[in-house]
Amino acid sequence: MKKLVTLLFASLCLFLITACSSESSNKEDGGKNSGEITIMGWGGGEELQARKDATKVFKKMYPDVKVKEIWLPADSVDQKLDAALAAGNAADVIMMSPDWKGLRSKWLEDLTPYLEKDKIDVADFTPGADDGYVTPDGNREGMPTTQSTFLMAYNKSIFDKAGVPYPTEDWTWDDFADIAEKVSSGSGGDRTYGMVSHWVQNRFATYYYGGGPYNSDWTKQTIDDPKTIKSLELIEKLVSKKVLPDDAASNSIPTDAMFVSQKAAMYPLGLFEAGDIAKKVGKNFEWGVVLPPKDPNGKSVNIKFQTGFAMNKDSKNKELAWEYIKTISMDKEVNDIYAKVGIPALKESAETTFAEMKIPNTDIKQTDYMSGLEDAVQAPWGGALNKATDVFEQLMEEITTEKSSAKEAVEKYAPKIQKALDEVHQK
Amino acid sequence: MQGQVNIQNPTIKYKAKKGKMEIATRIINYVLLVVLAAVFAFPFLWMVATALKLPTEVYTIPPKLIPKTITWDNFIEGWQYADFTRYTWNTVVVTTLAVLGTVMSAAVVAYGFARFRSRYSGLLFAIVLGTMMLPNQVLLIPTYILFSKIGWLDTLAPLIVPSFFGGGAFNIFLLRQFFKTIPKELDEAALIDGANTFQIFYKILVPAIAPALITVAVLSVAFHWNDFMSPLIYLNSDENFTLAIGLQFFQNSYGSSQVQMLMAVSLITVIPLLILFFIGQKYFVQGITMSGLKG
Numbered sequence: 001m002k003k004l005v006t007l008l009f010a011s012l013c014l015f016l017i018t019a020c021s022s023e024s025s026n027k028e029d030g031g032k033n034s035g036e037i038t039i040m041g042w043g044g045g046e047e048l049q050a051r052k053d054a055t056k057v058f059k060k061m062y063p064d065v066k067v068k069e070i071w072l073p074a075d076s077v078d079q080k081l082d083a084a085l086a087a088g089n090a091a092d093v094i095m096m097s098p099d100w101k102g103l104r105s106k107w108l109e110d111l112t113p114y115l116e117k118d119k120i121d122v123a124d125f126t127p128g129a130d131d132g133y134v135t136p137d138g139n140r141e142g143m144p145t146t147q148s149t150f151l152m153a154y155n156k157s158i159f160d161k162a163g164v165p166y167p168t169e170d171w172t173w174d175d176f177a178d179i180a181e182k183v184s185s186g187s188g189g190d191r192t193y194g195m196v197s198h199w200v201q202n203r204f205a206t207y208y209y210g211g212g213p214y215n216s217d218w219t220k221q222t223i224d225d226p227k228t229i230k231s232l233e234l235i236e237k238l239v240s241k242k243v244l245p246d247d248a249a250s251n252s253i254p255t256d257a258m259f260v261s262q263k264a265a266m267y268p269l270g271l272f273e274a275g276d277i278a279k280k281v282g283k284n285f286e287w288g289v290v291l292p293p294k295d296p297n298g299k300s301v302n303i304k305f306q307t308g309f310a311m312n313k314d315s316k317n318k319e320l321a322w323e324y325i326k327t328i329s330m331d332k333e334v335n336d337i338y339a340k341v342g343i344p345a346l347k348e349s350a351e352t353t354f355a356e357m358k359i360p361n362t363d364i365k366q367t368d369y370m371s372g373l374e375d376a377v378q379a380p381w382g383g384a385l386n387k388a389t390d391v392f393e394q395l396m397e398e399i400t401t402e403k404s405s406a407k408e409a410v411e412k413y414a415p416k417i418q419k420a421l422d423e424v425h426q427k
Numbered sequence: 428m429q430g431q432v433n434i435q436n437p438t439i440k441y442k443a444k445k446g447k448m449e450i451a452t453r454i455i456n457y458v459l460l461v462v463l464a465a466v467f468a469f470p471f472l473w474m475v476a477t478a479l480k481l482p483t484e485v486y487t488i489p490p491k492l493i494p495k496t497i498t499w500d501n502f503i504e505g506w507q508y509a510d511f512t513r514y515t516w517n518t519v520v521v522t523t524l525a526v527l528g529t530v531m532s533a534a535v536v537a538y539g540f541a542r543f544r545s546r547y548s549g550l551l552f553a554i555v556l557g558t559m560m561l562p563n564q565v566l567l568i569p570t571y572i573l574f575s576k577i578g579w580l581d582t583l584a585p586l587i588v589p590s591f592f593g594g595g596a597f598n599i600f601l602l603r604q605f606f607k608t609i610p611k612e613l614d615e616a617a618l619i620d621g622a623n624t625f626q627i628f629y630k631i632l633v634p635a636i637a638p639a640l641i642t643v644a645v646l647s648v649a650f651h652w653n654d655f656m657s658p659l660i661y662l663n664s665d666e667n668f669t670l671a672i673g674l675q676f677f678q679n680s681y682g683s684s685q686v687q688m689l690m691a692v693s694l695i696t697v698i699p700l701l702i703l704f705f706i707g708q709k710y711f712v713q714g715i716t717m718s719g720l721k722g
Contacts, residue, residue: 038663044679045508070663073675079564080660083571089580257486272679282483 041095098132099382146342149372505688533594537602
């Protein structure tokens with residue numbers, strides 16, 4: 001009996017020691033592999049599916065981590081996030097883009113120590129993927145997942161009918177203006193325009209002749225730079241000659257519909273919409289793609305849009321949140337999933353999986369979009385520059401509705417843009 | 428005889444002229460109505476046509492109302508694009524309960540304002556109406572924090588429960604106007620017969636205001652069925668989403684959308700509203716006109 005009691009006591013001690021040691025190992029681990037995190041992102045269609053599939057990979061890698069997912073429609077995030085942040089219960093991990101207002105705000109954790117701790121080499125990223133996530137004062141506010149650039153799609157049938165040769169990679173914006181005018185024809189409701197008025201046009205608009213909207217540290221607007229004014233004058237000319245549809249014509253039909261229905265000869269085709277446009281065009285007409293025209297310095301003018309993830313500063317489980325962000329940004333399997341909807345952040349995936357893919361129903365190689373990355377600039381408006389963005393949109397509206405000439409609009413709005421930039425720095 | 432003819436002729440001519448005028452007026456009225464009906468029906472017809480088109484046919488110029496190839500795939504693919512069965516169920520639950528709450532509570536509050544007087548009833552009514560001036564955006568963060576504190580986020584409760592507390596200023600106003608058209612003598616007669624305040628309300632007045640209650644119900648169904656902002660703010664999980672949110676998933680981050688599938692699913696989701704409107708149409712018009720809200 002005594003032996004039995006001793007044995008039971010010894011077993012109990014052994015159990016307690018094992019339990020304690022397992023607890024301490026969990027503590028040493030920082031609770032990294034178990035717990036609960038909430039992630040929040042947005043999107044629709046294939047891109048949203050990619051985000052969900054990527055999260056499945058994370059769950060497979062961290063089976064003891066409970067991941068609560070909040071996926072919202074793309075256009076509806078701001079108000080929800082504002083309310084959640086105000087109430088102090090926003091998600092631990094928040095989807096982020098450098099042109100979204102969350103960056104440079106008080107809400108996001110600086111990820112620099114996490115990168116240093118895990119010895120993350122940013123050279124593993126696809127060139128340019130990481131731009132915009134590190135603020136000028138050195139705070140890293142996010143990690144990238146995908147980026148997207150633009151190609152110029154052109155309708156071969158319209159070009160053939162107008163007897164205009166197809167554009168080539170070395171074309172300039174003057175060539176573009178000339179070509180766009182030649183392929184335009186008809187009048188009124190039967191008008192075929194040179195190019196659609198795509199929403200990205202205002203992002204491109206200041207770069208045609210080597211100018212830009214502001215200097216590198218956002219302290220001075222360069223809208224009144226002669227090179228930028230020349231760009232805006234090109235828009236003014238194209239609208240006045242009806243090579244670009246005016247606001248009324250643009251509002252009468254969705255932008256993509258204008259190209260798909262052959263009412264416009266050219267279309268700035270983002271990677272994110274290439275598959276959809278290809279599906280809508282079907283076999284209705286032949287079309288091709290080329291890099292956007294070059295500026296006088298020989299750089300192809302291109303804009304890149306990026307998505308990534310950031311960490312909520314108030315997160316109660318920062319270690320797990322970091323594990324999620326790191327996995328989504330750096331894991332090969334995850335990046336191969338993201339290759340379906342954008343140029344993945346991980347160079348290895350971009351150069352293999354992404355590069356081998358074609359836009360469905362077309363001969364367009366996805367590598368064409370990677371060529372665009374070389375010269376692409378980060379989307380210049382939005383984010384912390386929301387106020388300056390609004391002023392710039394007003395400036396562009398004055399030009400595209402022909403209320404003012406480009407020069408008059410610049411005179412009127414450049415000081416207001418400068419004021420908005422000054423306010424960013426005062427904050 | 429001759430004299431009679433002389434006397435009757437102008438009358439006959441006048442009547443004939445009047446008859447022709449009436450016919451002409453009627454023709455003009457019908458033509459106008461047909462034209463206006465066509466204008467209002469066109470977006471719906473366009474939705475039906477787009478739902479039946481192949482993606483390549485959606486944007487053809489000139490636009491064609493009748494598709495060259497009719498496809499039903501948009502309905503199947505669209506429904507499978509997200510969990511629309513779940514979204515529909517959630518929307519039905521929210522709408523049914525919220526409408527019930529709205530009709531019941533708005534009727535009670537309106538009855539109070541219509542039949543009972545106190546020193547502050549005018550002020551109270553002005554405050555109630557004043558809430559109509561508050562934009563939802565102003566209330567968003569405080570209500571979010573409130574529901575967050577009581578643990579109702581990501582449940583259907585914030586979409587349903589508030590309906591049981593007043594039912595909205597507009598509905599209260601509408602029903603109060605309707606109550607005021609009913610003579611107070613009816614209440615007094617019932618009181619003499621021994622009915623108490625509550626019995627007067629539900630046995631005498633509620634049956635009399637049935638058209639107005641149906642009006643409130645129809646307006647409320649349309650509101651809750653289509654409400655996008657509240658579900659967006661308060662719900663997090665896909666399994667709790669409603670149709671209004673689900674439909675937005677057809678659009679990606681850059682504004683590109685699957686129009687044909689969007690139209691197909693929108694068509695399915697609008698059908699219950701259409702049926703309800705046709706059933707309640709008679710009462711709806713009666714409710715609006717009798718409460719003095721017509722233009």
